[in-house]
Amino acid sequence: VSASTSARAIAREQLTRTILASARAQLGTVGPAALSVRAVARDVGMVSSAVYRYFPSRDDLITELLVICYTELAEEVEAAEAAVTDRSDRRGRWWAIARAVRDWAVAHPYDYALLYGSPVPGYAAPRRTVEPAVRVPGLVLGLVTDGGGSEPDQPGHAIDPDRLHRALRGIREFAGAELGDGPVMRALVAWSGLVGAISLELFGHLTNGVDDYDIWFAAVADRLAPA
Amino acid sequence: VSASTSARAIAREQLTRTILASARAQLGTVGPAALSVRAVARDVGMVSSAVYRYFPSRDDLITELLVICYTELAEEVEAAEAAVTDRSDRRGRWWAIARAVRDWAVAHPYDYALLYGSPVPGYAAPRRTVEPAVRVPGLVLGLVTDGGGSEPDQPGHAIDPDRLHRALRGIREFAGAELGDGPVMRALVAWSGLVGAISLELFGHLTNGVDDYDIWFAAVADRLAPA
DNA sequence: TGTACATCAGTGAACGCGCGTTCACTGATGTAC
DNA sequence: TGTACATCAGTGAACGCGCGTTCACTGATGTAC
Numbered sequence: 001v002s003a004s005t006s007a008r009a010i011a012r013e014q015l016t017r018t019i020l021a022s023a024r025a026q027l028g029t030v031g032p033a034a035l036s037v038r039a040v041a042r043d044v045g046m047v048s049s050a051v052y053r054y055f056p057s058r059d060d061l062i063t064e065l066l067v068i069c070y071t072e073l074a075e076e077v078e079a080a081e082a083a084v085t086d087r088s089d090r091r092g093r094w095w096a097i098a099r100a101v102r103d104w105a106v107a108h109p110y111d112y113a114l115l116y117g118s119p120v121p122g123y124a125a126p127r128r129t130v131e132p133a134v135r136v137p138g139l140v141l142g143l144v145t146d147g148g149g150s151e152p153d154q155p156g157h158a159i160d161p162d163r164l165h166r167a168l169r170g171i172r173e174f175a176g177a178e179l180g181d182g183p184v185m186r187a188l189v190a191w192s193g194l195v196g197a198i199s200l201e202l203f204g205h206l207t208n209g210v211d212d213y214d215i216w217f218a219a220v221a222d223r224l225a226p227a
Numbered sequence: 228v229s230a231s232t233s234a235r236a237i238a239r240e241q242l243t244r245t246i247l248a249s250a251r252a253q254l255g256t257v258g259p260a261a262l263s264v265r266a267v268a269r270d271v272g273m274v275s276s277a278v279y280r281y282f283p284s285r286d287d288l289i290t291e292l293l294v295i296c297y298t299e300l301a302e303e304v305e306a307a308e309a310a311v312t313d314r315s316d317r318r319g320r321w322w323a324i325a326r327a328v329r330d331w332a333v334a335h336p337y338d339y340a341l342l343y344g345s346p347v348p349g350y351a352a353p354r355r356t357v358e359p360a361v362r363v364p365g366l367v368l369g370l371v372t373d374g375g376g377s378e379p380d381q382p383g384h385a386i387d388p389d390r391l392h393r394a395l396r397g398i399r400e401f402a403g404a405e406l407g408d409g410p411v412m413r414a415l416v417a418w419s420g421l422v423g424a425i426s427l428e429l430f431g432h433l434t435n436g437v438d439d440y441d442i443w444f445a446a447v448a449d450r451l452a453p454a
Numbered sequence: 455t456g457t458a459c460a461t462c463a464g465t466g467a468a469c470g471c472g473c474g475t476t477c478a479c480t481g482a483t484g485t486a487c
Numbered sequence: 488t489g490t491a492c493a494t495c496a497g498t499g500a501a502c503g504c505g506c507g508t509t510c511a512c513t514g515a516t517g518t519a520c
Contacts (some may be wrong), residue, residue: 008483008495015496031348033260038473049475050497058474118344119430121258138236167439174436188443189424189450193416195432196423203346205360205422209401212394216415218388223416224317235462235516242463264507276508277464285507 012052016054018044022059027111032062032120044068059123066129069111073104074135081139090227093143098221102137105198106213112202113147116195133172135214137191141175144187190226243281247295247370250288255337259289259347293356296338300331301362308366320370325421325448332425333440339429343422356381361401364418368402371453372412379449417453424448441447 024033037058041048055061080100084093086198105112114120115133127178165181171188174181200206201213210216252453253262264285266418268275282288285420307327330341341347342360392408398415399406426442427433437443 006484011496031260031345034348035257036473037475044365046496047498048473048486049477052475053496073442082410113345116430116432118258118340121261125431128437134436139402159442159449163439164446168444170436170439185446185450189420189447192423192427192447193420193451194423195427196419196421197416199343199426200419200422203343204352205343205364208357209361209397210394211396212390214501215386215390215394219391219412220416222386223412224420233517238463263505265505273463274465275506276510278464279508280463 003216005067009031010052017056019051019061020064023065024068024111024173027065027114032226034113035065037061059218061124062120063129064112066125067132069108069115070129070132070135073111073115074132074139076104077136077139081143082136090143090147092224094140094190094225094227095141095221097136097139098217098224100179102198102217102221107200110197111135116122116199117203137187138175140191140194140221140226141179141184141187144183145175145179145191147183147227163227167212186226190224193224197224232375239281242271245379246278246281247288247291250292251295254292254341257334258337259292259341262289262292289347290353292341293352296335296342297356297359297362299305300328300338300342301359301366303327303331304317304363304366308370312371317370317374318452321367321417321452321454322448324363324366324370325451328421329425329428329444332429336429339425343426344430360395361430364414365402366410367418367421367453368398368414370404371410371417372402372406374410397440403425411452417451420447420451424451 019040023035026039026043030036030039035058037051037055038048040061055064059096071079077097077100080096084096086092089211105116119125132164159171161181164185168181168184171184175184197217201210201217206216244268246250250262253266253270257263257266262280262285264282265275267288271356278288282291304324304327307323308320311323313319325389332343388408391412395408395411398411402411424444428437428444433440433443
């Protein structure tokens with residue numbers, strides 16, 4: 001019996017998933033800051049100390065949840081974007097992305113809050129969360145650069161283009177160096193607007209102001225289209 | 228001695244402020260979810276039960292903090308916007324608003340997280356927080372409608388204008404009924420982008436991507452200008 | 455102005471609860487000969 | 488194939504801590520006559 005399929009290994013994998021699922025469910029009732037190892041243990045029916053056989057600390061549990069949620073979101077959004085058959089329809093691809101992000105957020109509001117809401121106090125996300133985290137904004141960037149545009153930013157309010165160019169170095173390195181600042185800014189503005197719009201909706205800032213969030217979001221996303 | 232200036236009344240007012248200041252300072256180290264009555268009491272040098280002479284519960288303390296923070300933010304933003312002498316320079320007024328919001332957010336990141344980050348679990352904001360909360364978005368709305376524009380929304384992606392119009396009823400009622408959907412959407416998109424951009428920055432989503440947040444924000448705000 | 459009473463701020467103990475993490479342990483699963 | 492040993496999952500008790508809120512109380516401040 002190979003190590004990875006032994007009864008122990010199978011049970012371990014199973015239970016790891018069960019613990020994570022329970023933790024994620026707990027997120028939905030209590031928020032990430034109050035996520036508790038003991039409550040998770042209670043939920044999966046083991047003693048609290050046993051959870052430490054699976055996760056060395058509460059922070060590692062949170063890290064795993066972050067990776068899972070970022071990955072799940074990214075996969076749904078990537079699938080939605082890839083489903084747009086006319087690849088030259090960049091507006092349609094944008095709408096697919098925007099809609100998929102919001103659909104996921106509405107379906108998993110607490111997970112969304114974990115990813116894009118206030119940071120968990122006393123918790124610092126390790127590097128391994130970065131890669132899954134940048135997949136969705138990377139998709140927006142890819143959409144914009146697909147247009148082949150490499151034009152610089154067209155400044156309106158006295159923005160120093162050289163300084164802006166230097167400020168965006170990190171993003172260029174992430175995405176490949178042939179990016180103009182104009183497309184990068186278009187993508188970032190669209191991404192900011194998307195996150196802002198969803199946050200305003202989910203965090204209750206539109207209560208009594210907007211009655212029909214679906215059409216509202218459609219109209220916002222329409223105006224945010226980067227391409 | 229009138230009731231409002233008696234030694235007792237003075238001491239009460241003073242201590243109320245001290246307690247709130249301590250609570251707000253505690254926000255900055257621990258996040259709103261972990262704000263603790265006992266820690267505040269310890270900080271101001273009284274026994275935990277004594278705080279209940281001033282605030283009937285922890286939730287009331289949070290409510291007061293919300294009102295204080297919303298009000299402080301609104302006052303700074305209103306002052307910055309009012310300082311733009313050329314009232315026809317709507318781009319300049321927008322920039323004043325955007326910059327003032329971000330300046331306050333950067334100076335008080337935990338307060339910003341309290342207002343625009345994830346909601347505090349188990350806490351429902353009462354009505355009295357609404358009025359101070361809408362002052363800043365109201366300013367953006369006012370800026371847009373100052374242009375006198377009452378045009379409908381110009382749809383790009385098959386958006387039903389009637390349905391959108393109905394969805395925005397609450398906002399129209401709040402701001403006065405002569406608003407076209409076009410200006411309302413322009414204001415909301417700008418406001419969404421503003422909140423999104425600041426949240427991405429403060430909540431750490433641009434780490435290693437953007438090096439110089441000042442110029443980045445200036446460029447984003449420039450592109451978000453609603454007027 | 456002085457006294458008797460009412461109001462209120464702050465105390466200290468208690469209730470009942472939760473948390474993350476460690477540690478020595480039992481007993482089952484896996485491995486090497 | 489069978490036995491001896493090593494690995495590991497899960498237990499239960501404990502450490503030391505924190506929390507929100509209540510309650511009977513003391514003693515100071517305010518008020519009415």
